[in-house]
Amino acid sequence: MLKLFRSLKPFWLLILFTFVLVFLQSMSDLYLPTLMSDIVDKGIIEGDIPYIWKIGSFMLAVALGGAICSIAASYLSAKVAGGFGRSMRSRVFQHVQNFSLQEFDKLGTASLITRTTNDIAQTQQVLTMMLRMMISAPMMCIGGIIMAVSKDAKLSLIIVVIVPVLAGSIALIAGMGMPLFKAMQVKLDKLNRVLRENLTGIRVIRSFNRIQHEQERFKEANYDLTSTAVRVNKIMAAMMPIMMIVMNLSTIAIVWFGGLRIRDGHMQVGDLMAFIQYAMQIMFSLIMVSMVFVMVPRASASAARINEVLSITPDIDDPLVAQSSEEGRGYLEFRDVTFSYPGAEQPALSGISFTAKPGETTAIIGGTGSGKSTLLSLIPRFYDVAEGSVLVDGVDVREMTQEELRAKIGFVPQKALLFTGTIADNIRYGKKDATDEEIREAADIAQATEFIMNMKDGFESEIAQGGNNVSGGQKQRLSIARALVRRPEIYAFDDSFSALDFKTDAKLRSALKPVTRDATVLLVAQRVSTVMDADRIIVLDEGRIAGIGTHRELMETSDVYREIVSSQLSEEEIA
Known part of the structure; x- marks a missing residue:
């Protein structure tokens, strides 16, 4: 996939702006729990209404700035991904135009159509997610850990236990899904081939009363693709329940041990509320990573298929030094x-x-x-x-x-x-x-x-x-x-x-x-x-x-x- 992403050079300026906007949005998200903590500890508990209005207004401004950055980043990432998809489709199409009939016979028309449309669409979709989450997820995770430790270092030991469990679950599920995603693309090729043969050969099919036979062929190819899709989605569907269980258990643990810390005077209520939010941000960042991991296996399989097309050197090519024949003869x-x-x-x-x-x-x-x-x-x-x-x-x-x-x-x-x-x-x-x-x-x-x-x-x-x-x-x-x-x-x-x-x-x-x-x-x-x-x-x-x-x-x-x-x-x- 990284080989394909080298084609992003023309979009480097837009990508840079996207990363800056995502960075500002992440900083906004990380700053909000601290402001909320100050409102609770210094405003609500001490009954300082002007302080609440002051910090509350600042929170709204920060949240609004983060929302604007998020919208702008989404627009730019979509623009970059759309431009990448357009250029890749053009590149594949132009490359295929130089193929001899031998290369067409080798890959097959149905497969070339799938690679030019579906496979590129898969990589384009992942690129959109990566542009948003490549900066956001690590920042939210690392920044969340730093802010949580700053609130209470001992309570942060809970996060030390949570993160490896979540990361291990994501890695296990992604590892199980990768081979199935690759198989899905091959089976999609087969389905496209059967469908194309059916549509182009409809006269022959009807003249020989083979409609039932073709329906069975399509049903078999369709069922094969569907069963693989169901299997891979079952595996990926396990990710969210695991995430929610870990998140809820971690919240219970934080409230339990945080309550004990507050009772002993080592922590304030506002800090505990901020700590819970930072823990959620850490786990949500891991969920974002998991979402990328859900898409990356299929996209990497698609990218490999696109690279296979682009790596083929046509057997028939123009000579480096071409000779010109005499005009107007035809001998x-x-x-x-x-x-x-x-x-x-x-x-x-x-x-x-x-x-x-x-x-x-x-x-x-x-x-x-x-x-x-x-x-x-x-x-x-x-x-x-x-x-x-x-x-x-x-x-x-x-x-x-x-x-x-x-x-x-x-x-x-x-x-x-x-x-x-x-x-x-x-x-x-x-x-x-x-x-x-x-x-x-x-x-x-x-x-x-x-x-x-x-x-x-x-x-x-x-x-x-x-x-x-x-x-x-x-x-x-x-x-x-x-x-x-x-x-x-x-x-x-x-x-x-x-x-x-x-x-x-x-x-x-x-x-x-x-x-x-x-x-x-x-x-x-x-x-x-x-x-x-x-x-x-x-x-x-x-x-x-x-x-x-x-x-x-x-x-x-x-x-x-x-x-x-x-x-x-x-x-x-x-x-």
């Missing part, structure tokens, strides 16, 4: 590329070598799991190759900045993804300064204008989260328009026409030809009809190239390609 080359997913027994791609030139369309086809999408993911460096190299305009992609590399690529993923906002916003995502004319032109080429204009507000129509208010084919066309609007050097279409009917597919590919005349086009597809007219077709089989050539050449040389073609086309179409 792509794979040189003996091999790639394996973490933990996989066999490489996903092995010995891949080919070139793709501007003005040409290179299609990639193969069976399920042959490595088509993986190959495309290596170009924008979603993953880095294990062996060999991927070159864009003669420069290894690992020697270019990610921003420069990706600015050259218009990528359309296999699963079309849209963002909350208008249709125009989603297309403009490909080029932030795109004009309305450029957006409309991109939509025309992507065969999206017709359905867009049939919507209520046209290009200003709202897209729901995940694009759930448009069909799969419409999402694909908007994704294609998003790539087209940036006019990249390299177009990478990852099975981006699968949801389109044959007529729309043909019209879209026809409209793409003049636009992509000077660009390199890579096209992953399942349909033979989509790749037949490509300048070059690469056939993948189990991560290896099983053939390269035109449709006619592959029909004569590649058994794998002939098998794919015969499974999709009739003999007349093949002929």
Whole structure:
């Protein structure tokens, strides 16, 4: 947790003011019992009414000053904690943005969401308490002991017995709670994962009548978290009764032995009343410490999880000295590329070598799991190759900045993804300064204008989260328009026409030809009809190239390609 709190440097001035205010509030609280003692011993017992008014007015002023300091300290501590939470969320988010897909797979989306929200909220809450109590609790405890001893040293022996009992109880309870708090955060991850899968997969769940099954999964995860929370709260709930028992027994002891001291003339009534209050302040300060101890175990578990994210060094990073490629070309080359997913027994791609030139369309086809999408993911460096190299305009992609590399690529993923906002916003995502004319032109080429204009507000129509208010084919066309609007050097279409009917597919590919005349086009597809007219077709089989050539050449040389073609086309179409 201390590692995270190093991020508090920008707030040092506010923290200093908070500590000063808390110090003044603590001094006020410590001074009030002494003033009360004077009123009783010198005012009430001696019947000195003016003295009572004088000291009473001073007490009110001190109490009012303490209240003002308390309110101001609460405001500043909340401001510091809120600023810390904001900066930590930004820091984690920006760090995660640099992760490769490999790091995302390792931690999991649900866990990253929990760490960015719940875990940071836990540390923020503890920080608020610590800013208030880090100065206040020790001061009240030490100051209370000093003031109690000044009133009666022998009676203070009771406090010597009380403090170790309370401190030991707090340490024991906190020690029992720490492992359970850590377990709670892991179980919260699991609950979030189940909930996220349920919400995103609701169509599949309903179509297969698995609602009851998912309810059981959620119930199990929810019960697991709840039972752990109940266990830890039972442990922590024991703290307050222990505190109250010790406080009440100590009060009885102080009154009993204090009464004997007063009887023997060693102590005055006012001093006894002040002593009781100082004893209460000492014990309340320990209760404040215990409250921090209740929160610290969970917060430290959360802090460890946040540090785990921040300590991960992304596998993919920009080179210290980046090389720049020539502008406006888009020449792509794979040189003996091999790639394996973490933990996989066999490489996903092995010995891949080919070139793709501007003005040409290179299609990639193969069976399920042959490595088509993986190959495309290596170009924008979603993953880095294990062996060999991927070159864009003669420069290894690992020697270019990610921003420069990706600015050259218009990528359309296999699963079309849209963002909350208008249709125009989603297309403009490909080029932030795109004009309305450029957006409309991109939509025309992507065969999206017709359905867009049939919507209520046209290009200003709202897209729901995940694009759930448009069909799969419409999402694909908007994704294609998003790539087209940036006019990249390299177009990478990852099975981006699968949801389109044959007529729309043909019209879209026809409209793409003049636009992509000077660009390199890579096209992953399942349909033979989509790749037949490509300048070059690469056939993948189990991560290896099983053939390269035109449709006619592959029909004569590649058994794998002939098998794919015969499974999709009739003999007349093949002929």
